[in-house]
Amino acid sequence: MFAASAATALTIGSTAAHADSGSTDQQGLLKGSTTASYFWDDSSGRAGDTGLPAAGKPMQKGLVASPSWPLMTEGYVIYKGKKLPFFVGDRGPGDPSNRGVMLDLDAKTFAELTGGKFNPDTLGVDGVAGEGHIKIEYVVTKWGGGVGKKSYPVAFSTGAWAEKDDSGMTKQVSVKNAGH
Secondary structure (H helix, E strand, O other), X not given: OOOOOOEEEEXXXXXXXXXXXXXXXXXXXXXXXXXXXXXOOOOOOOOOOOOOOOOOOOOOOOEEEEOOOOOOOEEEEEEOOEEEEEEEEEEOOOHHHHHOEEEEEEHHHHHHHHOOEEEOOOOEEEOOOOOOOEEEEEEEEEOOOOOEOOXXXXXXXXXXXXXXXXXXXXXXXXXXXOOO
């Protein structure tokens, strides 16, 4: 998949989502930066969730919500030199995406990136002084096959999440020294 790198796999039901775990000289399909928030959807309704994430997979570390990328898109996020894999398994953030919050990380990934601790009682992240948004870099390594925009993320209100993008960005971009 990537030259000179070890791959990490996330288990998604019977499907694995792969993202690189270490090389600084990699290929990606899209790279950029945005503000990210976090969520944890346990299907109980206690944290405002509405059931299983949109991809129909259970909530798990590495699952993010995107307002516009196709479900099952894969890549990694970087925050202060820490790099963790993701796959798009849900839609969102809704209204915050109108204010530039373009990725909703799962709470366990957010906790690991920020040095906080996931709290299973509140479904939040403790030890981050109330911080709920962070500036991250992202690299898309594989586009999902469903509906959504294969380009820089756009607000949920645009409806891009519901449109099939057959053109998309397929040219690889160099991601040298990402996050270092």
